Amino acid sequence: MDAGGAAGMAVADTGATGVGDGSGAWLAAAGPAARAATRVLARSGVDQRDAALRAAAAALREKAAAVLEANALDLAASTARAAFRDRLTLNEARLESMAGGLEQIAALPDPLNRELAAWTRPNGLRLRRVSTPVGVIGMIYESRPNVGADAAGLCLKSGNAVLLRGGSDSLHSARAIHAAMREGLRAAGLPEAAVQMAPDADRVHVAAMLAANGTVDLIIPRGGRSLVERVQREARVPVLAHAEGLCHTFVHRAANPEMARRIVCNAKMRRVGICGSTETLLVDAPVAATLLPSIVADLRALGCDFRADERARAILPELPAATAADFDTEWLDAVLSVAVVDGTEAALAHIARHGSAHTDCIVTEDADAAATFMGGLDSAVVMWNASTQFCDGGEFGFGAEIGISTGRMHARGPVGLEQLCCFRYEVRGDGQVRL
Amino acid sequence: MDAGGAAGMAVADTGATGVGDGSGAWLAAAGPAARAATRVLARSGVDQRDAALRAAAAALREKAAAVLEANALDLAASTARAAFRDRLTLNEARLESMAGGLEQIAALPDPLNRELAAWTRPNGLRLRRVSTPVGVIGMIYESRPNVGADAAGLCLKSGNAVLLRGGSDSLHSARAIHAAMREGLRAAGLPEAAVQMAPDADRVHVAAMLAANGTVDLIIPRGGRSLVERVQREARVPVLAHAEGLCHTFVHRAANPEMARRIVCNAKMRRVGICGSTETLLVDAPVAATLLPSIVADLRALGCDFRADERARAILPELPAATAADFDTEWLDAVLSVAVVDGTEAALAHIARHGSAHTDCIVTEDADAAATFMGGLDSAVVMWNASTQFCDGGEFGFGAEIGISTGRMHARGPVGLEQLCCFRYEVRGDGQVRL
Numbered sequence: 079m080d081a082g083g084a085a086g087m088a089v090a091d092t093g094a095t096g097v098g099d100g101s102g103a104w105l106a107a108a109g110p111a112a113r114a115a116t117r118v119l120a121r122s123g124v125d126q127r128d129a130a131l132r133a134a135a136a137a138l139r140e141k142a143a144a145v146l147e148a149n150a151l152d153l154a155a156s157t158a159r160a161a162f163r164d165r166l167t168l169n170e171a172r173l174e175s176m177a178g179g180l181e182q183i184a185a186l187p188d189p190l191n192r193e194l195a196a197w198t199r200p201n202g203l204r205l206r207r208v209s210t211p212v213g214v215i216g217m218i219y220e221s222r223p224n225v226g227a228d229a230a231g232l233c234l235k236s237g238n239a240v241l242l243r244g245g246s247d248s249l250h251s252a253r254a255i256h257a258a259m260r261e262g263l264r265a266a267g268l269p270e271a272a273v274q275m276a277p278d279a280d281r282v283h284v285a286a287m288l289a290a291n292g293t294v295d296l297i298i299p300r301g302g303r304s305l306v307e308r309v310q311r312e313a314r315v316p317v318l319a320h321a322e323g324l325c326h327t328f329v330h331r332a333a334n335p336e337m338a339r340r341i342v343c344n345a346k347m348r349r350v351g352i353c354g355s356t357e358t359l360l361v362d363a364p365v366a367a368t369l370l371p372s373i374v375a376d377l378r379a380l381g382c383d384f385r386a387d388e389r390a391r392a393i394l395p396e397l398p399a400a401t402a403a404d405f406d407t408e409w410l411d412a413v414l415s416v417a418v419v420d421g422t423e424a425a426l427a428h429i430a431r432h433g434s435a436h437t438d439c440i441v442t443e444d445a446d447a448a449a450t451f452m453g454g455l456d457s458a459v460v461m462w463n464a465s466t467q468f469c470d471g472g473e474f475g476f477g478a479e480i481g482i483s484t485g486r487m488h489a490r491g492p493v494g495l496e497q498l499c500c501f502r503y504e505v506r507g508d509g510q511v512r513l
Numbered sequence: 514m515d516a517g518g519a520a521g522m523a524v525a526d527t528g529a530t531g532v533g534d535g536s537g538a539w540l541a542a543a544g545p546a547a548r549a550a551t552r553v554l555a556r557s558g559v560d561q562r563d564a565a566l567r568a569a570a571a572a573l574r575e576k577a578a579a580v581l582e583a584n585a586l587d588l589a590a591s592t593a594r595a596a597f598r599d600r601l602t603l604n605e606a607r608l609e610s611m612a613g614g615l616e617q618i619a620a621l622p623d624p625l626n627r628e629l630a631a632w633t634r635p636n637g638l639r640l641r642r643v644s645t646p647v648g649v650i651g652m653i654y655e656s657r658p659n660v661g662a663d664a665a666g667l668c669l670k671s672g673n674a675v676l677l678r679g680g681s682d683s684l685h686s687a688r689a690i691h692a693a694m695r696e697g698l699r700a701a702g703l704p705e706a707a708v709q710m711a712p713d714a715d716r717v718h719v720a721a722m723l724a725a726n727g728t729v730d731l732i733i734p735r736g737g738r739s740l741v742e743r744v745q746r747e748a749r750v751p752v753l754a755h756a757e758g759l760c761h762t763f764v765h766r767a768a769n770p771e772m773a774r775r776i777v778c779n780a781k782m783r784r785v786g787i788c789g790s791t792e793t794l795l796v797d798a799p800v801a802a803t804l805l806p807s808i809v810a811d812l813r814a815l816g817c818d819f820r821a822d823e824r825a826r827a828i829l830p831e832l833p834a835a836t837a838a839d840f841d842t843e844w845l846d847a848v849l850s851v852a853v854v855d856g857t858e859a860a861l862a863h864i865a866r867h868g869s870a871h872t873d874c875i876v877t878e879d880a881d882a883a884a885t886f887m888g889g890l891d892s893a894v895v896m897w898n899a900s901t902q903f904c905d906g907g908e909f910g911f912g913a914e915i916g917i918s919t920g921r922m923h924a925r926g927p928v929g930l931e932q933l934c935c936f937r938y939e940v941r942g943d944g945q946v947r948l
Binding site for chain 2 (some may be wrong): 310311463
């Protein structure tokens with residue numbers, strides 16, 4: 079999830095400050111309308127869904143002035159600090175990027191009706207497993223208004239209806255964006271109920287969506303940790319969420335030193351606030367004395383701070399000592415925990431104890447060590463000689479992502495169009511009955 | 514799920530009557546032990562897992578006397594009605610079937626480490642998506658003691674650790690079966706913590722498992738509807754469950770009459786208590802007058818009763834009139850709802866309104882009608898010219914199933930070894946860093 083540090087970012091709104099009539103009546107009407115829309119979407123051709131995406135992009139461009147005006151209202155009402163205001167702010171370039179994103183999704187292959195498997199049984203029954211939409215997806219997000227457009231675009235392409243509930247800070251912006259999405263659906267002859275938005279930011283809508291087993295098939299929260307934790311705690315509906323990204327890079331004794339320096343620098347410092355950034359560096363003991371000083375010097379030159387274990391401090395005594403909690407901390411900042419370990423198994427043991435099973439990397443020229451490391455990890459993404467910051471739907475070639483899942487069911491890692499699908503079985507017979 | 518009508522069966526125990534110390538301390542120790550076991554299982558070879566399954570089968574046969582003695586204790590304590598006692602009862606044949614089931618699972622291909630996809634990015638990064646275990650699975654079941662052996666076998670083969678919590682009625686039997694599973698693990702050098710069982714039937718263990726986000730990765734309830742509903746209501750952990758199977762067979766105007774009679778008879782009456790049995794017959798208007806009388810006669814000869822709409826009663830006035838609720842009823846009994854509809858779209862509309870998106874079938878010789886029907890349904894399994902009773906992991910060729918999922922995430926339909934897996938990404942580079 080490379081959108082400026084959504085995971086773990088400070089949260090100004092989890093719905094507590096919303097306004098509205100408090101009735102929660104919205105979902106009671108929106109849910110069945112969304113379900114009805116899924117039946118149309120599931121039977122629609124990809125050309126029609128793509129036309130809706132392109133028309134929505136055009137509408138966003140046409141309505142740019144109105145969207146920016148709405149955004150100005152949100153900004154005027156906001157009392158948030160600078161970083162938060164930046165997330166909330168739209169401008170011409172960001173609007174163009176949003177519209178271009180919808181067009182990019184339109185250009186991706188259809189994720190629906192793919193044959194995932196096909197086989198014939200001894201009794202002649204022919205079976206196929208075919209990709210289908212999930213159904214109705216509830217998207218709960220916070221201040222970043224572009225999330226509504228991205229999520230609606232991905233859901234629409236994958237044949238899912240989406241119920242959007244944005245934060246109170248971005249309500250005017252989100253409404254203006256939603257109007258463009260609706261216009262796209264209308265232009266393509268698809269039901270507007272395919273993309274619906276809560277009428278206000280009352281938290282009653284969040285509670286209703288979380289409880290809507292049978293109405294909402296999947297909740298995707300996108301925002302800070304307190305939002306995600308609330309959703310995971312309260313949801314009666316399946317959740318695809320991003321919890322924690324405590325990523326490790328292990329520099330093995332057989333690492334190419336220059337490559338190790340380059341990868342660690344990028345993995346830590348390219349963007350410190352994203353979930354795929356490396357939080358802990360593990361250095362294999364035999365190369366620690368030679369490699370650690372240059373890696374630390376590189377990082378320090380980029381403004382990185384350190385929390386080092388005793389063995390690392392034996393080499394570089396000036397490094398601040400790590401506390402017990404530091405190796406369990408997802409910094410999302412220019413801070414790196416550093417430990418010296420004795421070989422691959424020790425690195426695996428450290429990661430098993432402290433990691434979050436998100437993304438972990440080994441740097442080595444030794445294929446056996448790489449195989450041991452990758453085979454011994456339980457992480458959604460295991461890497462060999464590459465920056466952990468590559469954990470991203472775009473970088474994986476998915477075209478776009480709705481987020482990164484740290485769960486273990488349905489999808490792990492970047493969630494793109496394919497992961498927004500489920501499947502069904504088609505069984506073709508010639509009159510077979512069961513014995 | 515073809516195990517004698519687990520779905521919707523009357524439930525004698527959902528944990529409320531269990532005994533135990535009430536401390537719930539079991540999971541606090543069992544959870545981390547299970548997690549540690551997953552790390553061994555994930556790195557184990559399939560030969561080792563298969564050896565454990567075969568050794569467990571051997572132990573079940575060796576310990577047959579002890580298991581039957583334990584079962585006699587359960588039966589002596591039980592005050593349940595006959596159908597329930599039958600589910601609880603073990604005998605030589607059922608033990609042999611349990612042991613043979615473990616051997617069949619051992620003979621299946623390894624579901625782990627399958628390459629699900631592989632591609633290379635323009636920057637040279639090579640990506641693979643590979644199947645992995647889910648992790649720790651919590652299995653909550655009721656009186657049928659074989660469920661413990663089947664579930665443990667499937668979880669073990671797929672590299673998952675399992676926490677079993679059986680019902681109070683079958684506690685002695687379940688313990689004796691668990692002892693054989695442990696013996697199998699020991700014999701193969703795998704950690705016994707891979708298959709653990711709650712020490713008693715105190716419902717505190719159920720509550721603890723349902724709340725154990727981060728400790729338990731997936732809950733599978735297997736039993737009556739009140740158990741499943743409680744689990745879905747209370748779980749903070751992903752759930753794979755079977756809710757309802759309101760299956761339809763639609764006899765289209767272009768159906769082969771003999772095939773229609775054969776399929777409807779089997780779909781309704783082969784076993785009335787399983788989730789894939791047809792509950793509602795839809796007959797296309799142009800053939801209703803000619804086909805319905807013979808189908809009804811066939812079914813009546815097998816002891817079936819009917820609830821018919823007005824159009825069906827216009828043809829066969831002696832059929833009892835259906836109430837509004839009948840078409841929403843999963844009978845799980847020798848009762849069939851019958852309606853006459855005007856063509857495929859009307860059948861789809863009826864199913865959209867009343868169905869449970871489980872398994873639905875069209876009988877027709879018209880390929881276009883079949884395509885329209887199958888493409889217009891939202892069901893986990895859509896069939897053409899075959900009995901809905903084929904909705905079963907064994908019949909699908911999965912070798913064995915742990916249940917049938919009516920959810921829309923991760924897996925739909927029969928859940929076999931493949932559906933007990935998730936995946937991860939392996940990324941191989943040559944030192945790439947992200948721009």
